[in-house]
Amino acid sequence: MTAYGYVRSDWPEGYQPETEQRAEICLAAAQAGVALTEIFEDNAWCRARLMRSRPGGKALFAKIAAGDTLFVASLLQLSRRPLDVLNLLLMLKRKAIALVVTNIGPQPITGQDEMPVVTTLLTAAATLSPHRGGERGLGVEHHPQSSSIARLQEIAIDIERHLGFWPGNAQPWMVHYAESHTVIANDAGGSGAELNDPA
Numbered sequence: 001m002t003a004y005g006y007v008r009s010d011w012p013e014g015y016q017p018e019t020e021q022r023a024e025i026c027l028a029a030a031q032a033g034v035a036l037t038e039i040f041e042d043n044a045w046c047r048a049r050l051m052r053s054r055p056g057g058k059a060l061f062a063k064i065a066a067g068d069t070l071f072v073a074s075l076l077q078l079s080r081r082p083l084d085v086l087n088l089l090l091m092l093k094r095k096a097i098a099l100v101v102t103n104i105g106p107q108p109i110t111g112q113d114e115m116p117v118v119t120t121l122l123t124a125a126a127t128l129s130p131h132r133g134g135e136r137g138l139g140v141e142h143h144p145q146s147s148s149i150a151r152l153q154e155i156a157i158d159i160e161r162h163l164g165f166w167p168g169n170a171q172p173w174m175v176h177y178a179e180s181h182t183v184i185a186n187d188a189g190g191s192g193a194e195l196n197d198p199a
Contacts, residue, residue, distance in 0.1 A: 003029055003069045005039035006051075006060055008077045015044075016073055024102045025071040031106060036071065038063070051078060051088065066096040074103045074164035082160065083126040086119060103164045121159050128156035 005025040009018035022039060029036045042056035051057030064070060070092070072078060075085050092099050093115060098108035109118045128149075 001034070001067050001069060002037050002063075002065075003032075003034040003071065004060060004064055005029070005036045005071045006056065006077060007039060007041050007073065008044040009041055010044050015076070021073040021077065024073045025100075028100060028102045028106060029071055032069075032100070034069065049079060049081065050084060064097055069098040069100060069108065071100045071102065073101075075101055076165050080165065081126075082122045082163075082165065086122040086126060089115075089119065089122070101164070118163075121163060125156050125159045125163065125165070128153050 005022070007018050007021040007025070018041065025039070026036060040056040040060040042051075042054040046054050052061055060070075075082075078088055079085050089099065089110065093110045097110070099110045100106065100108050104118075107114060109115065
């Protein structure tokens with residue numbers, strides 16, 4: 001097994017600096033009894049949303065293989081968008097690559113017990129968060145007249161915060177992307193997945 005790390009630098013104020021990300025993933029790898037072969041890095045302001053389109057992400061996916069482990073400090077390093085993280089997670093699982101997210105815990109979230117939970121949470125966040133509608137989510141719009149939908153969207157925001165998409169005092173990302181996304185639902189819990197493999 002080979003272990004790799006991935007960080008994103010130059011986050012705005014309120015987000016985790018690259019030095020802290022490196023320290024966290026190195027500590028997590030050491031506690032797991034493995035040495036990181038290489039840590040890949042991208043600038044947080046890179047316009048490419050998907051990891052495969054970023055320079056560091058491309059280099060990482062050119063090397064990582066089945067049986068390897070990837071360490072990241074939070075899901076936010078993979079993407080600002082829960083749907084993209086969900087698609088990436090499903091791809092890593094298919095390719096038998098373990099993903100350890102240090103702000104969630106020491107066990108890979110691609111594990112047999114963890115995977116169903118995290119995919120369910122990501123699907124809820126991608127579907128319901130009012131800040132991730134349209135191109136940023138699965139397209140559920142905010143309906144002020146429905147107190148139930150409003151409350152569910154509040155819960156989705158809390159899910160995003162707990163998963164690490166809005167660390168510290170950071171505010172919701174209001175970023176518009178030009179890319180269009182074709183979404184399908186799989187037959188295991190209705191998780192959304194893009195037709196294009198994110199890696």
